[in-house]
Amino acid sequence: MMNKTAEDIKALGKLSRQASRKLARLSTDDKNHVLINLSGFLRTEQEAVLLANQEDYQEAKAEGLDESLLDRLLLTSDRLEGMADEIQRVSELPDPIGEVIETSSLPNGLVTSRRRVPLGVVGSIYEARPNVTVDIFGLCLKAGNACILRGGKETIRSNTALVALIRKALIDAGVTEDAVQFVDNPDRSLVDAMLKMDEYIDLLVPRGGASLVRFVAENANMPAVTGGIGVCHTYVDKAADLDMAVEIVHNAKVRRPSICNALDTVLVHADIAAAGLPLMAKELTGSGVELHCDNRALSILRLEALGSALPATEDDWGREFLSLIAAVKVVDSLEEALGHIDTYGSGHSEAIITEDDAAATRFLDEVDAAAVYVNASTQFTDGGQFGLGAEVGISTQKFHARGPMGLKELTSYKWVIVGKGQTRP
């Protein structure tokens, strides 16, 4: 039954398109029924999934995959419980479909409204984490979309087992099992075929590293979410509360260094660098962070005789470290900080630490990013934290959705016009 050719993938696309028409009209109860089924199966039918995952895991281990990747692909009973909790939460979120976004009566008596509808078919191309399979399906279904999933080759057995649970959850609720399609052949040529299927796929969601996201953006002929890459700055203004700055900078870097909203570069105003930088550096290096410093920062920190402070190279600015490394630069003004962020930022999450309202306002106004912060950690950029309930990803583009994408961001709308025989003069 393995998909072998571009034609097979097209056939999946066709089934998805047909299913999407049914899903668009599914009741909230039916959608939640599927999700609650799935949440249950993820708790009660773990055996096949865990077995399949062990095969993936042992093979990947034998092939020498590194520890962090192995950890990502590993499923445990607890992790399946976590996935079940997440799907349960999605079932509890309000259904976005059918919402009337706005309505108005025109002078000629026509009543126009915009009504929220699904996008249709969402394709997702992702890497090692099998939880994405369940995540994307759950959010797509709740927003009335069919999905076509293409996970990493390292997790193909795990994903196959998870998709079997999803299909069972669908059938059990009387919903078409074509709501989910799974590309069960890791051949890259099938990804290429998927990227050209704008007839069948309305939106592509790549989930993975920068090179995957770029590849999809450049080669897909349908809209694709660009995002997930964050070169994030925190600017410590001369009017910063230094204790607050130390805490925020530490949290933004250290809480989870491997995610896209983690701090990459600290910019410190020259007026408070001598007092503040050693405090920040002490906290950071104490947690194992390696600092790549410009000359001015380096000379301040050398005086303080701290370890783990190395000279920065040009490559350090604009780099997403995804690890316990941070770049540090001393700037002479808010202006210089804004210029640096403009040049090196990726438009993801940027923060200023200041007690000066004017500086805060200017930062919020002028920084062009999905999320701009005053006196808080950039690690808050997340659909759950922002009250969206869940997220399919974080967009750094300006078209359609920017920042965390939740259920609403998986929808479109249609104009509905009700008349009594009106014609246009």
Next chain:
Amino acid sequence: MMNKTAEDIKALGKLSRQASRKLARLSTDDKNHVLINLSGFLRTEQEAVLLANQEDYQEAKAEGLDESLLDRLLLTSDRLEGMADEIQRVSELPDPIGEVIETSSLPNGLVTSRRRVPLGVVGSIYEARPNVTVDIFGLCLKAGNACILRGGKETIRSNTALVALIRKALIDAGVTEDAVQFVDNPDRSLVDAMLKMDEYIDLLVPRGGASLVRFVAENANMPAVTGGIGVCHTYVDKAADLDMAVEIVHNAKVRRPSICNALDTVLVHADIAAAGLPLMAKELTGSGVELHCDNRALSILRLEALGSALPATEDDWGREFLSLIAAVKVVDSLEEALGHIDTYGSGHSEAIITEDDAAATRFLDEVDAAAVYVNASTQFTDGGQFGLGAEVGISTQKFHARGPMGLKELTSYKWVIVGKGQTRP
């Protein structure tokens, strides 16, 4: 000063990007000042524009351009007044920028809001009508965007003269004249260069025929508006009020046959075809409409001995006529009508004429199009008619904006998060 190479176009892109940062922070008053200036100049400084247009016109005439194209490129004093009125209206529309779309206080004390911001730089590639130059500029400016304009080669002198007025209006209001960039060389290779400048252009708006829209969609590496192509159906249900049906069908076809929301195909329920079809055909053919009929429609109309009814070919279904031609088909059910629209529609504007609420509801729910109508003419699909004030175009895609695109559809948003030192647990 003519742009000659891809590098020249890149330089325009760079200037636009720089200008866009200033425009994003322009006050509403400053933006309106520019628009009011421009509206004034379009009334008081017509001479240079009309002269340039005459040169374009005579050259196009000598080259044998057809009448309808000649008419499109022609500017008259009245048409310039019309453009002035339009720009005046844009100045009176509310400024979308800075609007707080939604705001919430999280349990941890963070205040998050989404604030409306410009897209940045909008590129437009369009054909013979010079009014597009002024239209696109006005809407882009009001939404805080810089624009790069590339009009048709037939109107290059007219557009150059209009851009001179725009620049004068900008300078006079103390706003950077780089807010508008004009590609003054009709060489197609410069269009190709523009389509690859995702670094500098955030959105492309093609305005013109189907082949232009397709070319841009397939070749642009930034988001592009897909739309402007409408294969529009009106389905006359068995429960239709026949007098209403005759009037609406006539209006949807004849009012302006050359625009994208004009009717292309009438679907008539078999139960009322014998009674209704001759009435509709009489009105349509009386206004010079040629009918391309399926066999059943043809046999009814032949019995009625009406002229202008020809047999339809497969090509007639799904064809955008843009002229006084309509396809006619008899269907046995609402289902069949829905299936036909699903197969042949372009997702633009679709209508049902019926007194049956259940049929109307089903049509509105199931037809997947930007605008779905009950008992009204599809010619209403228009930004002005829908209360958007103005439009840059009509989108038939589901991503970002669907249907008429007004000022808001030329914007994005940023998440603004204000804290008091919060870190993420």
